[in-house]
Amino acid sequence: MPAPSRRILSVWFPRLGAERMLRAQGGDHGQPLAVVEESGNLQTLHSLSAAASAAGLSRGQPLRDAHAMCPELITRLRNPQREAAFLTVLRRWAGKYSPWVAEVAPESLLIDISGCAHLFGGEAPLLEHLATDCARLGLTHLAGIADTPGAAWALARYAGRAAEHHRTGDAVDAEAPSTRSRAARRHWVKGGPGPARASEPAPTARIAAPGQTRSAIAPLPVAALRLDPQTLEQLARLGLRRVEDLLNQPRAPLARRFGRQLPLRIDQALGHVPEPVSPAKADRPDAVRMTLPEPIGLESDILAGLDRLLDRLCTTLEAKGMGIRTARLQVYRTDGSMQWITAGLARPSHDPERVRPLLAMKVPEIDAGFGIDMLRLEAVQAEPVHKVQTRGHLAAGEAVTERLKGDYALDDLIARIGGRVGMEAVTRLHPASSHIPEKGAITLAAAWSEPAGDWPLLPLRRPLxxxxxxxxxxxxxxxxxxxxxxxxxxxxxxxxxxxxxxxxxxxxxxxxxxxxxxxxxxxxxxxxxxxxxxxxxxxxxxxxxxxxxxxx
The missing domain is CATH 2.20.25 (N-terminal domain of TfIIb)
Known part of the structure; x- marks a missing residue:
């Protein structure tokens, strides 16, 4: 059987959030640092530095308990947008290994290195080169190479890890140490080598040889199959803790018992179901930003900055023949966090006077905190705006009338109301092709539909x-x-x-x-x-x- 030609490299950055903070602030890597995530009224640890993990802290731990265990812990609020942007930077850096690089939220990269490993002397030297680069960048990483994205992801995160037990008393690993030692001495001959001790896997253990995907992922815990927590808990109750416990099971009973996700993940890991690595397209947003020499916090200062940014953005879009459909204003605070407001238009436009009132209406929602040191305005969704539209002879007069009037009052009204209650909440009725009274009209979002034309004549009036x-x-x-x-x-x-x-x-x-x-x-x-x-x-x-x- 010929070896498959496809090879996938998965790179996981388990401390991405904390190490991004250390890089940005030039902090001491020996000082415990944790990135805190807010969920309602609860603050938990989302990402930890190596020093924080060495102090006994763990991901998902409440912040109050963490401070009790480690009083010298330094905390920073999580900024998901900046973490995503940092992962995008790492994706561009990983392009040195292969042109096919995809981001896997929230902390991983998938790289298709098919036909590229020989440029670095092989797969093992490629991993050594990757480790050198990550050490120079100050990033902790784990990597795995296999024939499929699912297997590479599993090796990167779970190679060398034993299956976790959700219950005690029913596991072989929970037996008495003396029992295990006696079982080991049964095969020991006097004068020969002592019983083998479990050791950490070598770095090459994270490389599955071509065509050996099944044997490589078999000893891994079932969490390596990318399953949701509920499915993992159900499998643990049945004593199914390793991937090898599931590989030989019929797919149909698994689907009936645990849903379609479980057999799909197994087939994806083994390569029975294709899972392509789609490289992200070049991200070139239409956006402008302004870095402020001194932090600002007044609403009038934010509006003044918005005016300057909006003129520049609209000028750029007008040159491209595009108009803003959805705009987002981001404010970056001095504490490293970021807030944003979003406004949508019923009709794309590059006229600043039509966009500004929608964003200004939401500026009071911004909390400046200790000050804002940067503003960024982005056209999240832009659509073509045609100055000249081809029309027939019958519609030529109407087109001239519309151009002379330039009446966008209804569109602006829809945008203003939609900015408060949501664009999808502003609707209009259109005639439908049905003689059933309750089906005689369909409801469409006013922002993405034109006013209805002539309604069909009915034999009798309908009730209001x-x-x-x-x-x-x-x-x-x-x-x-x-x-x-x-x-x-x-x-x-x-x-x-x-x-x-x-x-x-x-x-x-x-x-x-x-x-x-x-x-x-x-x-x-x-x-x-x-x-x-x-x-x-x-x-x-x-x-x-x-x-x-x-x-x-």
Whole structure:
């Protein structure tokens, strides 16, 4: 069997957040440092320096407990955006090993080194070169090489680690040390070498030979398959702790018991399901920034900086024929953290006067903290803005009128309301191709749709308010009732117009229309209330009278 030609290198940076802080601040690597993540009212340790780990701290530990264990611990708030940007920088640096490099959130890189390892003298020398570079950069890393991304990821994180036990008393590893020592002495001959001791795996143990993926990942814990915590807990309860316990199991029972993720991860690790390494495209955002000589904190200062940035950004986009659809203002504070506000437009534009009010409306939400030392404005989503649009002869006059008017009041109103309640919450109705009353219109987001044109003419007017059909107590006959009872009231019709017969859509199974053909009536009752009643002739459900709407 020929060896597969594809080889994948996985690089994991377990201390990415803390070591990024040490690099940025030029701190002492011997001083314990932890990056803190806030989750509601709880602060936990997200990333630790080597000194903090040596002090006995662990990831996910509450900050209060960490300070009790290590009073000299230095903490910094986590900045996920800067960590992601730092990983992007590392992705560009890893391009020296292969052009195919992908980021795997939050702290890993996948590198397709197929046909590239010989440039460094082989895979083992390549790992040594990688270790030298990471040491020079001050980064802790773990790496693994295999035929598939899943196996390389597993070797990088779990090679040499024993399976974790979620329960005590039922594991072989929990037996008495004397029992293990007696079992080891059974195969020891006097005068010969002593019992073998477990040792740390050599660096080359993280390299799975071509075609040996199965044997390389078999002794690893099941967590190496990239499973969610709930699945790992269920597997531990059944005593399935190593990958080899799952490799020979039929896939169908695993999928029924644990879901489709488990067999998929196994097949991806073994290479039965393709998992390509897609390199990230060049990130060239349309953005401008301003570094301030002195920290600012007043709302007026932020707005003044926004005016300068917005003019520059809009000028750049106008030269490209693009307009802002979504803009984001980022403020970087002196404590190393960052906040941002986002504004969306109903129609793309490179006019600063249309973008500024939307961002200025959200500036009061920014907490300046101890001061802001940098502003950054980015067009998160930009779309083409055509100055000239090809139209037919019939629409030429309308186009000239629209260009002369330049009326964007409705678009600006949608953007302002959407900035407060969300762009998806501002909707408009469009006619739909259905004769069913409740399906006669569809709801679209106003920011991503044009106003509806002419609505189709209906044989009779429809009520202003529609609701789900409500039962009406009346004689079970198709003739208009003399009196009926609805919502706890006895009503007497003064006049009625109808019937209008509407049949269900026979090609669709709508639960609301299983009562068969309906005869609709416009009924005016005593007191002036005008209701929309119908008689259902019965189908799979019983017949009877119902009320579905009210006219204005």
């Amino acid at each position: 308010l529609l609701w789900r059909p409500e039962p009406v107590q009346a004689p079970d006959t198709p003739h208009r009732p003399e009196t009926f009872r609805w919502r706890g009231r006895t009503l007497r019709p003064l006049s009625a117009r109808g019937p209008e017969r509407i049949a269900p859509e026979w090609w669709l199974d709508d639960p609301e229309w299983r009562s068969g053909v309906r005869d609709y009536w416009r009924v005016t009752v005593e007191g002036g209330e005008r209701l929309w009643l119908y008689y259902a002739h019965g189908g799979t459900m019983s017949s009877g009278w119902f009320c579905q709407g009210r006219f204005a």
